[in-house]
Amino acid sequence: MDTPQKSVITQIGTPISKSRFEDSPVFNYINSLSPIRTIKSLPIPHPFSSLNFTSPPSVFTSPHLTSSHKESRFFKTHNSSSLPPNPIESQEEDESTPNEEVSAEEEASIEMGLSQTNPDVLAASPCGRDTTDLSLVPYAPRGENGSCEEAGMELQKMYDNVQGKIETPDWESLISDASELLIFDSPNDSEAFRCLMMQRTSNSEARFCTGVGMMQTMQQPDSNNEHESSNAIPYEAVSLLHRGVRRRCLDFEMPGNKQMVNENNTAACESSSARCVVPSIGLHLNAIAMSSKDCKTNVINDYSCSGKIQVGLQSSISTLQEALDQTENETREDADQDVPVEPALEELHLNSPKKKRLKLEAGEGESCKRCNCKKSKCLKLYCECFAAGVYCIEPCSCIDCFNKPIHEDTVLATRKQIESRNPLAFAPKVIRSSDSVLETGEDPSKTPASARHKRGCNCKKSNCLKKYCECYQGGVGCSINCRCEGCKNAFGRKDGSSNVEEAEQEEEVETSEKNIAAKSQQNTEVLMSKETSSALPMTPMPIYRQQLVQPPYSSSKNMMPPPQSFLGGGSSSGIYNSQYLRKPDISLTQSRIEKSFETVAEDRAEEMPEILIHSPVANIKSVSPNGKRVSPPHLDSSSSGSILGRRSGGRKLILHSIPSFPSLTPQH
DNA sequence: GAGTTTGAAACT
């Protein structure tokens, strides 16, 4: 259904829109853009620039009160700016319409560029922005949505007929995807914007991060076109959900599909967490928290979180074409796959008594923080959420939590206070320097040392072998900065010796037995996976999931490097990501930026193997961190052929996004 | 799930 509709729209819409579109600067801008080349979009001074990202990240980045104002302003501008409140039309499909058209056009025109196309489109279309914003902004007079842009309105009117047929949800998802893409593609602005969105989202208090939330949302996927109320919820929920996931990477579990699309883009997954973290790489991509953390790593990083699900989902998507299809069918997929999938995953992975821990581990990376604060009100760095620069969400078990959008002022004030005391307090704890890898030419896989804990640890009893150790937790070796005693950090001792191999060996020894036992089990799975992979582009999700999940189980608790660690440094907070992007990266020359990106890509690649390439075989063989990292290239085509293909594809996409990044830099 | 351990954060 969707596809045909779209096609209709595309065909019809394009011609029709032209007359009207041309009038709007936005459209012009869109036209000027090459769907494939995101780069273009950035350089081009579009009306947006002023509106959108000017002061984006401020919100989280630096909890300045002004930031909030800016944001509000930002939103106001959008909302009020152009649209004469047209409650009627705007209500439901305003948002979707414009974007849709554009996306449709672009999709039609471009076979590939999911990532590129959408981002551009979004960027180009104010409506897209607005939509996003609106959806994100609870406070914004949404019902209205009316706040779409003129162009959107006009278009909408024009296409009203067509649109009527179209289901908004699809578009919404598309939009959200596009937004994702956009976000990822344009590190700086997007980042900032993301942050913005984040706040807004949080404000909305709609916390979709949680799988549950998702589930709920997903369950009502399409429906609702009719009333605002009904629509509003689903729309926001869905869109928010997606965004929320990206942003916080919070609940990994979520929108696999969406992310998958992104994933094809590659950066995406991590992105949220990691990405946010791109530079540092958060809790992964820097943890995660670089997150993923962020992004991811963020993010990623963020990766970890989404990793499980994503992987599973990814397995289902091996080709761009698929991705495209997916985009088209997103809604459907969400409804169909996500719902069932999520629960399944949860059960698979999280039912065990260790559910909580596993969850945390998965999400640790980055950004997926879930605190359990009782006395700090989540307003101190004790609180992981607060420290990560994110609001607490449902999954948190905190008591008397003030780290919520409602208490935005308090949060910001507190943050400010803490920052005044320690400007780097909210900076990623683990700083990964892409430069080090590049410059030294070190093998990233063997040099976790390239990333270091910002201040170093102070461990006394844990020997830096447990997560008590922030270095270890961050997946980095101890450094001169550390004041630890009896350091045995598996990622690198303070004295410079690396225990990684040793640790691995030990771990392997420990796990070998387990693995052997598991091997027999997995053999069956392996065979299945091989068969499946060979037969189908996508591998059976269950297998991948298991594998993904398994590693943590099988491996010794302590020895397994936190997922985030691979992604990068402090993924943690989306907030910071923007900062990092702006400050360090901005200063970088384009070439250098590219390099960094490449590094990221490499890291990703490294990472991907871990997650994606957990073919049964690989899994068995490479339990240890190194093994995983090194193994990827060695993977047998037989076992991971499809995966590799995907991987390469992912990289390719990442590279595409690279150009866009530099484009942002010009601002400086 | 409760209790313990641990080390960062906060405080003095």
Place this chain on the structure above:
DNA sequence: CAGTTTCAAACTC
């Protein structure tokens, strides 16, 4: 800056 206390995550049972 050093010492102490508070805190929540990590870990153990």
